[in-house]
Amino acid sequence: xxxxxxPLRLPGPLHDLFRPPATPGVLGVFAHLDAxxxxxxxxxxxxxxxxxxxxxVPRHELEDVLxxxxxxxxxWTLIGGIAGCAFGAxxxxxxxxxxxxxxxxxxxxxxxxxxxxMFEMTVLxxxxxxxxxILFNAxxxxxxxxxxxxxxxxxxxxFGVFVPCGADKAGAVEKLLLGAGAEExxxx
Amino acid sequence: xxxxxxxxxxxxxxxxxxxxxxxxxxxxxxxLGAAVTLLAIGIICLLYLLRYGLGLAGxxxxxxxxxxxxxxxFWVGIAHSGTLISAILFLxxxxxxxxxxxxxxxxTVFAVMTAALFPLIHIGRQWYFYWTLPYPNERGxxxxxxxxxxxxxxxxxxxxxxxxxxxxxGLVPDIAAVRDVASGWRKKLYQLxxxxxxxxxxxxxxxxxxxxxxxALATPLVLSVHSVVSWDFAMAIVPxxxxxxxxxxxxxxxxxxxxxxxxxxxxxIRKLFHxxxxxxxxxxxxxxxxxxxxxxxxxYAYLCExxxxxxxxxxxxxxxFWYRAFGPFWWATWTMIICNAFLPQLLWFKKIRTNxxxxxxxxxxxxxxMWFERFVIIVVSLAGEPFERWSxxxxxxxxxxxxxxxxxxxxxxxxxxxxxxxxxAVSITEVKEVxxxxxxxxxxxxxxx
Numbered sequence: 058x059x060x061x062x063x064p065l066r067l068p069g070p071l072h073d074l075f076r077p078p079a080t081p082g083v084l085g086v087f088a089h090l091d092a093x094x095x096x097x098x099x100x101x102x103x104x105x106x107x108x109x110x111x112x113x114v115p116r117h118e119l120e121d122v123l124x125x126x127x128x129x130x131x132x133w134t135l136i137g138g139i140a141g142c143a144f145g146a147x148x149x150x151x152x153x154x155x156x157x158x159x160x161x162x163x164x165x166x167x168x169x170x171x172x173x174x175m176f177e178m179t180v181l182x183x184x185x186x187x188x189x190x191i192l193f194n195a196x197x198x199x200x201x202x203x204x205x206x207x208x209x210x211x212x213x214x215x216f217g218v219f220v221p222c223g224a225d226k227a228g229a230v231e232k233l234l235l236g237a238g239a240e241e242x243x244x245x
Numbered sequence: 246x247x248x249x250x251x252x253x254x255x256x257x258x259x260x261x262x263x264x265x266x267x268x269x270x271x272x273x274x275x276x277l278g279a280a281v282t283l284l285a286i287g288i289i290c291l292l293y294l295l296r297y298g299l300g301l302a303g304x305x306x307x308x309x310x311x312x313x314x315x316x317x318x319f320w321v322g323i324a325h326s327g328t329l330i331s332a333i334l335f336l337x338x339x340x341x342x343x344x345x346x347x348x349x350x351x352x353t354v355f356a357v358m359t360a361a362l363f364p365l366i367h368i369g370r371q372w373y374f375y376w377t378l379p380y381p382n383e384r385g386x387x388x389x390x391x392x393x394x395x396x397x398x399x400x401x402x403x404x405x406x407x408x409x410x411x412x413x414x415g416l417v418p419d420i421a422a423v424r425d426v427a428s429g430w431r432k433k434l435y436q437l438x439x440x441x442x443x444x445x446x447x448x449x450x451x452x453x454x455x456x457x458x459x460x461a462l463a464t465p466l467v468l469s470v471h472s473v474v475s476w477d478f479a480m481a482i483v484p485x486x487x488x489x490x491x492x493x494x495x496x497x498x499x500x501x502x503x504x505x506x507x508x509x510x511x512x513x514i515r516k517l518f519h520x521x522x523x524x525x526x527x528x529x530x531x532x533x534x535x536x537x538x539x540x541x542x543x544x545y546a547y548l549c550e551x552x553x554x555x556x557x558x559x560x561x562x563x564x565x566f567w568y569r570a571f572g573p574f575w576w577a578t579w580t581m582i583i584c585n586a587f588l589p590q591l592l593w594f595k596k597i598r599t600n601x602x603x604x605x606x607x608x609x610x611x612x613x614x615m616w617f618e619r620f621v622i623i624v625v626s627l628a629g630e631p632f633e634r635w636s637x638x639x640x641x642x643x644x645x646x647x648x649x650x651x652x653x654x655x656x657x658x659x660x661x662x663x664x665x666x667x668x669x670a671v672s673i674t675e676v677k678e679v680x681x682x683x684x685x686x687x688x689x690x691x692x693x694x
Contacts, residue, residue, distance in 0.1 A: 131454060187458050
């Protein structure tokens, strides 16, 4: 499926980055959340670990069964926030001492009013680095997974599980997914 | 946790909200036409102002902050409830926010875009606006970071940026959902703006964590921005401005006016787009409760101001507040007090909180009252400034003031109407999140209530 792709013709290096080669495997489409969780548990028991799960909404049931580590986006937020605070401090203090003029009888480098700028820069840099962190990590994950099978119903009301595997194991995976309650399975 | 009413399934939510993005009807074009007309009036007045200078506005000594700054504070205030609903209530896990937060968030972004116009108009020589920015220049000058006006520039700039990225981030999964049911040019638009979203566990992992941190960053930002706006006034020694309660008073007032504006916007949108099953009386009742709470805080702040003016024994302060209540601008002061402090007390009654027409009418009065609150604080405090009593000041807004103010409403509503017709005005993902998920024991067809 290619409906999710940007309607752009990307130049060579970008094409390789954003449209990695197709990964062979089996895609299962589920109507029910508990059936999806059941399928994931059966696959994990069968030593299929590199699963991709699609869902129209984030669900704790899926997070719990996949037991993924906490997203590294939090480090992006933290580093961005600290950098913003430091930038705010530098901006105000450097500029005050570069053109030293007494205003309102206050010291040249007057920290209390500068806290406002430092706070705003903390939030600004923290927010922007969070966004960059989300985009970077999501793009990195997509690149790692390769081009995998997908169905447009996954953004509406269906759940999906993609199992990367060779043609030799595809039959067993299909049987497992159907046994867990998949509405539809297909090979990619 | 509040849930939308009726036979609501995941598919129903997607289809209902995707339907709002269809070809617009006459009603929509009528509203858009009215907004563009108001904007055109504002632009014509602004062009006159640019050509002939600020003398066309009604400034007269010592009232040099007037309708433009009033509008600035009014629109910044309107912007506040959006982030309250989208960020603060998100952190509190308030399920009822899901159906209304997108509208509130879009309102925030467009209200800040509107507010930011007014300092530019007010400075007179708009082409020198960049002088306030900290950029290296040939004179070696830097902005004065001890000035609350510079704090405000940073606060508003940060608020606009963070609100915008928060809105766009939340939109991505929803745009993907409508992309997959859309056709024609809209499909192409959504393919481009959905950024390739597929709903994988990796995407959700980073998205949900990042969204949480953005909400956590936006929460203190909401409180800081209107505090900083209040310090534009409170840092000065003008009686009526120089008060320690200004920051919480302004924040409460901002959330109050913002919630009222959310009601004013949601009522017609719900009707126009037939969203009665997703946006219910329960949502309006909760917004009304927020209005009642913040309106009561605002009423208490009015009372405090008068009490301190009377009991504090400062002759200048007392004179300023006497002038405010019984001087030539008494009508503005009493409009503010009646609309903001007395009228919302009707919201103690559940019958009124759940009467959508009644709420709409009250919300309009609150909007009017909150505009007058800023007018009273800014214009009346300056006009009645006892240090300048010799000036025997009076102030009358001119056609240029009113025209540009009308234009700001046109600008705001034009962006808002364009947004709600081209992007999901209700969050598809978050409305689905508060629904029970389809399970074998409760399939999609049956999980409707």
